[in-house]
Amino acid sequence: MAATGNGSLLSALREVVGPEAVLYDPDELAVYEYDGALDRARPDFVVFPQTAEQVAGVVRVCNRYGVPFVARGAGTGLSGGAIPVRGGVLVVLTRMNRIQQVDYPNRVAVVEPGVINVTVTEEVAPDGYYYAPDPSSQKACTIGGNVAENSGGPHCLAYGVTTNHVLALDIVLPDGNMLHVGGPAPDRPGYDLTGLLTGSEGTLAIFTRAWLRLMRQPEAVRTFLAIFDRLDDASETVSDVIAHGIVPAALEMMDKLTIEAVEPAVKAGYPPEAEAVLLIEVEGLRESVDVQSELVRQVCQFHRAREIREAETLEARERLWAGRKGALGALGRLAPNYCLQDGVVPRTKLPWILRRVAEHGRKYGFRIANVFHAGDGNLHPCILFDEREPGATERVLECAAAILKDCVDAGGTITGEHGVGVEKQNWMPWLFSEADLDAMARLKRCFNPKELLNPGKVFPTTKSCVELSGDVVERAEKLGIPLV
Amino acid sequence: MAVSADLRETLVGLVGPENVLTGPETLLYAVDGVAPKAVVFPETRDQVREIVRAARRERLGVLPFGGGTKVGFGNPPAAYDIAVVTRRLNRVVDYSPADLTVVVEAGLGFDRLTDLLRREGQFLPLDPVGPGRSTVGGIVAAGLGGLRRAFYGPPRDWVLGVAAVAGDGELIRGGGRTVKNVSGYDLCRLLAGSWGSLGIIVELCFKVFPLPPEDVLAVLGLPAPADLFGLGRDVWRQVPYPAAILGLDAESARTLTGRGPAGGALLVLFSGVRPDLESQLSQLRSVAGGRAEFFEVVRDDDLPGLWARLCDHPDLVGRDLPVWVRLSVPPAEIGAFAPNVAGRRFLADIAGGIINLYREPDDPAGMVDLRRRANAAGGSLALGRAPAALKAAFPAWDALPAPELMDRVKRALDPDGILSPGRLVR
Ligand SMILES: Cc1cc2nc3c(=O)[nH]c(=O)nc-3n(C[C@H](O)[C@H](O)[C@H](O)COP(=O)(O)OP(=O)(O)OC[C@H]3O[C@@H](n4cnc5c(N)ncnc54)[C@H](O)[C@@H]3O)c2cc1C
Numbered sequence: 001m002a003a004t005g006n007g008s009l010l011s012a013l014r015e016v017v018g019p020e021a022v023l024y025d026p027d028e029l030a031v032y033e034y035d036g037a038l039d040r041a042r043p044d045f046v047v048f049p050q051t052a053e054q055v056a057g058v059v060r061v062c063n064r065y066g067v068p069f070v071a072r073g074a075g076t077g078l079s080g081g082a083i084p085v086r087g088g089v090l091v092v093l094t095r096m097n098r099i100q101q102v103d104y105p106n107r108v109a110v111v112e113p114g115v116i117n118v119t120v121t122e123e124v125a126p127d128g129y130y131y132a133p134d135p136s137s138q139k140a141c142t143i144g145g146n147v148a149e150n151s152g153g154p155h156c157l158a159y160g161v162t163t164n165h166v167l168a169l170d171i172v173l174p175d176g177n178m179l180h181v182g183g184p185a186p187d188r189p190g191y192d193l194t195g196l197l198t199g200s201e202g203t204l205a206i207f208t209r210a211w212l213r214l215m216r217q218p219e220a221v222r223t224f225l226a227i228f229d230r231l232d233d234a235s236e237t238v239s240d241v242i243a244h245g246i247v248p249a250a251l252e253m254m255d256k257l258t259i260e261a262v263e264p265a266v267k268a269g270y271p272p273e274a275e276a277v278l279l280i281e282v283e284g285l286r287e288s289v290d291v292q293s294e295l296v297r298q299v300c301q302f303h304r305a306r307e308i309r310e311a312e313t314l315e316a317r318e319r320l321w322a323g324r325k326g327a328l329g330a331l332g333r334l335a336p337n338y339c340l341q342d343g344v345v346p347r348t349k350l351p352w353i354l355r356r357v358a359e360h361g362r363k364y365g366f367r368i369a370n371v372f373h374a375g376d377g378n379l380h381p382c383i384l385f386d387e388r389e390p391g392a393t394e395r396v397l398e399c400a401a402a403i404l405k406d407c408v409d410a411g412g413t414i415t416g417e418h419g420v421g422v423e424k425q426n427w428m429p430w431l432f433s434e435a436d437l438d439a440m441a442r443l444k445r446c447f448n449p450k451e452l453l454n455p456g457k458v459f460p461t462t463k464s465c466v467e468l469s470g471d472v473v474e475r476a477e478k479l480g481i482p483l484v
Numbered sequence: 485m486a487v488s489a490d491l492r493e494t495l496v497g498l499v500g501p502e503n504v505l506t507g508p509e510t511l512l513y514a515v516d517g518v519a520p521k522a523v524v525f526p527e528t529r530d531q532v533r534e535i536v537r538a539a540r541r542e543r544l545g546v547l548p549f550g551g552g553t554k555v556g557f558g559n560p561p562a563a564y565d566i567a568v569v570t571r572r573l574n575r576v577v578d579y580s581p582a583d584l585t586v587v588v589e590a591g592l593g594f595d596r597l598t599d600l601l602r603r604e605g606q607f608l609p610l611d612p613v614g615p616g617r618s619t620v621g622g623i624v625a626a627g628l629g630g631l632r633r634a635f636y637g638p639p640r641d642w643v644l645g646v647a648a649v650a651g652d653g654e655l656i657r658g659g660g661r662t663v664k665n666v667s668g669y670d671l672c673r674l675l676a677g678s679w680g681s682l683g684i685i686v687e688l689c690f691k692v693f694p695l696p697p698e699d700v701l702a703v704l705g706l707p708a709p710a711d712l713f714g715l716g717r718d719v720w721r722q723v724p725y726p727a728a729i730l731g732l733d734a735e736s737a738r739t740l741t742g743r744g745p746a747g748g749a750l751l752v753l754f755s756g757v758r759p760d761l762e763s764q765l766s767q768l769r770s771v772a773g774g775r776a777e778f779f780e781v782v783r784d785d786d787l788p789g790l791w792a793r794l795c796d797h798p799d800l801v802g803r804d805l806p807v808w809v810r811l812s813v814p815p816a817e818i819g820a821f822a823p824n825v826a827g828r829r830f831l832a833d834i835a836g837g838i839i840n841l842y843r844e845p846d847d848p849a850g851m852v853d854l855r856r857r858a859n860a861a862g863g864s865l866a867l868g869r870a871p872a873a874l875k876a877a878f879p880a881w882d883a884l885p886a887p888e889l890m891d892r893v894k895r896a897l898d899p900d901g902i903l904s905p906g907r908l909v910r
Contacts, residue, residue: 105717105816150666161664163673164641179886184814185863186629186638186836187677189881189908190890195640195673199666219724243582245605245694285725285760344662346583376664377583416664424667431667435654439897440669446892458668 009065013047016057021048032090039080039422043090050095052208060176062089070454071206073142078340079421081201085456093144099123107214108184113144113207129214132159136325144207150199152417154250157375163198170209174453201419202454204447218283222293223311225320226278226300227271234276235350237303238374242347246292250281251375252324258371265330268323279324327371335384339396343407344416347377356406357381364399378416420458428460495524498534513567516560517872520567527572529686537653539566545905548680550622553614556869559880562906568684570621584692585661590621590685606692609636615795621685627677634835635727640676642690648675648683651898661689680904682897696755700783702768704776705745709826712748713819715775716834723767728753731832736801740793745777797831802842807870809841813863824854845874
């Protein structure tokens with residue numbers, strides 16, 4: 001190909017995906033400079049490929065021009081995974097949104113990466129099946145994003161997170177080559193590249209198709225709301241339920257501040273004066289569900305639950321869940337900004353860590369709401385703040401760091417499902433030695449040797465995100481983009 | 485040989501003379517007929533690191549060795565100088581029943597772990613072959629799903645954290661000790677099924693599960709072999725939550741259950757509380773209808789022994805037969821392979837899509853054809869054991885998918901290719 005000239009990257013991209021599928025007007029790009037987290041970085045181009053070949057074509061163009069590129073699904077990610085910290089081309093996969101095949105005998109659905117999570121279950125539910133991982137954002141987030149983040153959800157307690165449900169992937173490597181990894185047959189020979197790619201936060205390859213495991217709907221489901229006057233009682237109930245040999249399908253906790261936010265917005269029926277509620281779902285075969293429900297009740301009562309309500313109808317069940325799934329959105333109304341963290345502790349450490357979270361909140365002067373996957377020990381402290389207040393953002397990050405450091409000290413980790421992304425990368429050394437990180441870096445180079453795909457993520461960097469994103473004018477000039 | 489003398493000295497310096505074998509006992513650790521020059525029994529991860537570093541300096545081939553139950557898998561080693569036996573790395577590092585997690589060293593025997601967990605009413609549903617001999621490290625390194633895999637998933641689904649000594653002699657860790665964790669790349673999955681070619685696993689954190697209140701195994705005798713897989717798949721579709729659906733040929737059924745129906749036996753395991761088990765059994769009866777000539781239920785004290793014998797299928801079903809073929813296909817396609825197993829000894833996981841077929845080494849052309857058919861169905865064929873002559877003519881694995889990428893991954897963790905060279909990848 002001819003040498004790069006002004007505007008030639010633009011025309012090369014247009015050639016691959018068509019002129020209407022490339023954005024470069026700064027106003028249009030602005031929507032793509034953030035995801036669900038706090039950091040921002042503006043892409044120079046946004047493209048909307050419709051086929052795997054187009055994705056590969058875009059990637060090859062990026063290689064030819066040496067520009068970085070980043071895959072993006074719905075942009076609901078909570079760790080800055082989809083923001084292009086070094087600019088370049090954002091490859092948005094939302095137009096690749098077809099469920100291509102449903103194979104019930106093998107219990108597999110073959111989907112494009114832009115398919116919205118909940119639509120998989122909607123597609124197969126009439127036939128008695130579902131796709132288990134259900135992030136609270138499931139009405140918006142894409143399967144591609146789920147695979148990249150190895151997303152979890154309320155119902156991952158019993159059935160595992162995304163990686164337990166992805167059987168195979170079609171991928172485009174950062175050099176533009178297309179590959180298929182994994183398959184619907186068990187125990188394939190060779191390294192589990194599907195497993196390595198899942199949770200790789202968009203840094204190893206772009207997924208263009210996924211084979212997902214379908215599960216059969218349970219025979220019986222019972223849903224409870226247990227109401228507590230003390231946070232400690234609620235968190236002790238959580239570890240005690242598990243200790244009793246019960247693994248509920250879901251075991252979620254919301255604290256008083258969350259309830260305060262949720263009730264006016266969603267009207268889920270959570271009592272506003274409660275200190276905490278647990279949303280507990282038990283499912284399986286009819287009798288075992290009854291046995292487990294009884295045990296759950298007893299454990300809740302033992303820990304002084306003020307009341308235990310059972311959803312008697314499907315409608316009531318959905319209302320209870322609407323509160324949980326709408327909680328983050330509702331929290332958004334309590335303050336101009338929030339910083340949501342995702343640390344994990346061994347479940348038995350829940351009572352301790354929740355006390356620590358409250359202490360950190362007091363120390364740094366923030367209100368912190370807790371709405372989280374309690375059964376997994378996966379916290380979601382949501383720190384409310386106002387970024388216009390001088391120094392608030394810095395203090396929020398300090399507060400978040402203090403909480404996550406506690407999680408690590410308790411034998412846990414800094415992220416359970418949202419990913420390391422840009423925000424937590426410099427905390428990785430709390431968990432991993434230099435040798436560990438170096439091995440991971442070498443693995444990354446196997447896939448992404450020039451680091452053109454999603455650079456500057458996951459692993460510690462010395463530069464801050466803002467520095468990395470460089471000067472917009474300079475970048476624009478280099479890429480031949482007209483700025484006015 | 486000069487290398488051996490030096491090597492012995494080096495190894496003895498690292499682990500002491502009582503933990504190095506260089507004499508005829510090394511034959512006990514032979515792989516595909518090749519004995520290593522030395523066998524070492526390290527007790528700490530630092531010793532494993534030093535051994536690997538020493539081997540790397542000399543470019544010696546190293547094979548990690550657990551219980552040896554799956555040593556027949558894989559292509560013959562391209563170089564086999566040192567067997568690193570993990571058996572003395574067998575400590576329980578941390579068991580927290582209330583967290584449903586356990587951290588153990590890789591050489592711990594699966595049966596010992598099972599005993600430990602059982603005392604707390606918990607278990608790890610991996611069903612490895614040779615449960616009495618296999619080590620947890622070997623189970624994960626092989627990554628093969630057990631008899632309940634369709635219900636509980638393969639070993640990699642149970643690994644929360646891993647520590648391994650990579651081919652460069654560095655200790656690397658992935659994952660952690662919590663049930664959820666997405667910090668860093670998933671080295672647990674990468675090492676599961678890597679057959680000792682990326683690192684020597686030294687420690688593992690597993691997620692564990694509460695033991696089901698009760699298990700029952702229905703044994704259905706079939707009059708004709710043709711219906712075994714068909715009935716098994718019907719059960720999978722129509723009866724909720726079987727924990728396993730297995731098929732046995734007539735002779736193996738007789739060996740294992742005492743009865744040898746002409747058409748082989750279908751075994752269906754259910755786990756849960758009594759009333760659910762009864763209702764599942766009655767659903768099973770109605771699905772089976774007149775297709776079974778007998779229907780027995782094995783429960784209570786009779787079940788664990790039978791289950792352990794089923795897990796020992798390479799020695800029992802495969803008794804006296806030198807070739808173990810492990811066929812994996814998308815589960816719904818398994819019925820198409822009924823003609824290939826007719827008249828032979830086999831144990832099939834009908835829910836999971838796996839057939840363990842035992843046979844003589846005759847008919848390599850038939851094997852080639854079987855592999856081609858497995859591939860066409862979207863599956864694969866692996867040799868679990870075979871005489872060297874057959875392995876020389878017939879690769880132990882299918883051609884690996886994405887071979888260049890696999891090769892790069894191998895070099896990233898084992899730059900000089902000293903770990904299990906040639907067994908899975910170059
Ligand atoms: C209100 C709310 C609730 C949430 N609840 C949960 C929850 O319960 N559990 C949970 O785990 N997460 C949750 N999340 C986080 C988020 O929804 C998930 O991480 C989700 O999987 C992101 O999907 P996405 O399509 O929005 O991906 P994006 O944000 O667009 O991208 C996320 C990452 O995936 C990469 N990526 C996207 N598509 C591809 C592809 N095709 N190939 C390769 N890489 C790709 C991107 O590069 C980026 O690194 C929540 C978020 C919000 C806003």
